Amino acid sequence: MPNIQTLLPDTLVPLAIHEILTRQYSEMPIVNEDGEYLGMFSEKCCMRVLASLIELIDASKRDPPKASNVMIPRKKLFTLDPGEDVFDAMSSLLAMGYSGAPVIASDGEFLGIFSERTCLGFVIEAAYSEIPSAKVGGFIDPDSNRLINADTDLHAIARIFVKTSYARLPVVRDDRIIGQISRRDVLNHSNILSSILRHRLDLPQTERESSLPAADTFLAAYGMLSDHSVKAFADTTSHSIDPEMDLFSVAQLFLQSPYRRFSVLEERRLVGQISRCDVLRHAIRLLK
Template sequence: MTDGELGVGETATLAVSKGSGDLALGVPEAARGRVVAATIGDFPMEKTIDRPKLARDIMVTRLVTVHPRTHVFDGIAALLRHRITGAPVIGERHRYLGMLSEKSCLTVLTVTARAADERGLAASRRSRSRDFMAKRLVTLRAGMPALEAIALLLKNRISGAPVVDPSSGRFLGVFSEKFSMDVLLGLAYDQLPAAPVDAFMNTDFGRVIDGSEPLLEIAQRFLDTPYRRLPVVRDGALMGQVSRRDVLNASHHLTAAIDGRRSILRERSSELGLEDLAAPEEEADPADFELDSTDASAFMDRKARTISEDTDLLTIARIFKSTPYRRLPVLRGRRLVGQISRRDVLAATHGLLVKAPQPGQALLYLSAVVDSGERPSLS
């Protein structure tokens, strides 16, 4: 038996100081499938350790996809109909080509609506954020445990919610799936104790609007920032919320009856940012990206991040934490075999965290052992 191996029926005792990240992050190959006695701080425990979850374990395989020759406006309608923020564009034999994203769709609709408005073909200037904001919202109360807040996001199938003061009703910030990754990674790396949602919410009041903003102004703000939702606040009180999807819906209805939408896109191709969607090997001067088609393939993101079936859960969580992506296509070679969203990652880990009967049992076995110096910033 070589060093580090366990004999049949043997128990390995691993002392792990709080915050060391060793056992919390992953499992030594020799210990997998064995009963391991561990001490986390002052909490002794035993746990049978298995391999960490991989993309293939949690990926969704029934997907809404878009054919490359689908007209971009039909692709946008599909996203809205299925209430999704993006769809893989696939060719023959399920070959992955790129992603038709919510943001690229918003660009298409904004450019079209602005051009139509300038020509007197649409009345986008009369449409204000208060006209299409959502008024019935799931809200989170300040002071509630972050894991409880994550449970509410999962239960209501929403990607974020406003945080309000339970006594005054004043808006305090936004807690989202992206900030939920801070909770997850904090537990995985440092075994942080349960913290209130306030510790993880985004308090940037630059995202706050008052309800009087024109549709195109709101659309441009979404294009210029990473925000996915803008709280509507009046005198400190939360009145409603405008999401990217709300703007997409409003813009789609506004532009649906416009004749000549294809010609508008061709004329305004320099405003579409097509060079930002090109794969690295296609990088060139923006003038090279004149629009010769209004198919979905012309607007898909060829640089979107992808993963393989063997990518482990912690790596996936770290990608979601450090990038704006909300979903990752899972590829086998060049073939699309599934997709993982932020919500899939949260759902895969949330049950383990909330059912842990004592602090020492809230371990996340998400990855192979990672040097604690590689911890991502949770700021």
């Protein structure tokens, strides 16, 4: 099982979150000492941890950062034109390691998100049927429920991530995108979470974190996070697949689920992983 970083089921939550953030993984499989696959600990699981902390410390008594303080600004975002070729756009996303990008009209209007998932079905069908190429504009997710404004606070954003499968939220003003926030951005900017992680891992506190009061609620939050292992927050419903499953069937599973990776199991033991990126790269190679 080379190159797959895993967690033991008794790994404490602070250590697991620290691994995900420092290694920049979106998820890590949980495997026991016998190699049996037990589930996945992901950024989404980390968001559930953060939501539990927010509820425990009574978020109404604190003034969390706003979207404008946390977002990646528009000028630093990779964006796409609706007239761009689908395969060129997908190749760019794969090369940069992005799962999606905002699509912006010539007048600056935000049109939606072009992602691995929105074009997955087309790319696979094209690979097998030699369908001519298409434009990005035909594969946009225009879902307005993912849009937030600059004043949306960090706690509200965390709750959106917990309740949905969104990995990123565009920040808009007057139908124009001014920035974007990912689950990782929220985790990295949570004072309460980062303070607990640093305290638990014996790392130096930053000025903003050390200013947090050691109130009973804070100590309770610290105790909750420090005493729980990953199995308490793990996703045990994520798909797993057989190593003999064909590419088209894997693609169909990805289309029907919010997951970016599937664990490959043989007799309940983890032998590998496959991602949407892996499927798309293979499909593009077939086309070329």
